Amino acid sequence: xxxxxxxxxxxxxxxxxxxxxxxxxxxxxxxxxxxxxxxxxxxxxxxxxxxxxxxxxxxxxxxxxxxxxxxx
Numbered sequence: 001x002x003x004x005x006x007x008x009x010x011x012x013x014x015x016x017x018x019x020x021x022x023x024x025x026x027x028x029x030x031x032x033x034x035x036x037x038x039x040x041x042x043x044x045x046x047x048x049x050x051x052x053x054x055x056x057x058x059x060x061x062x063x064x065x066x067x068x069x070x071x072x
Contacts, residue, residue, distance in 0.1 A: 001035070017068025025053070025061060033058055034065040 001009075010031050013019045019027050033051055036042065044058045051058065 006031070006035075012072060013065065013068045017071045019064060019068040022061075025057070030061040030065050034062055034069075037062060 006028075010028050013031060014027050019030065021027055029051070033047065033053075036047065036050070037044065044055055044062065047053075047058055048055055053061075
């Protein structure tokens with residue numbers, strides 16, 4: 001996925017899916033974590049060091065993005 005497709009996908013998820021920025025994480029970072037899990041078939045546990053977030057936070061944002069994608 002190139003940058004233009006990534007930004008288009010982020011805007012679709014934001015506008016149509018209803019995903020919003022949180023205090024500490026913006027939509028782009030949430031979508032990046034979501035795509036990273038899907039593309040590389042990684043466990044959320046192993047992504048803690050990549051994004052400097054807790055396992056619970058990554059799981060919460062993954063589920064939020066998944067819900068927004070399902071609304072599309």
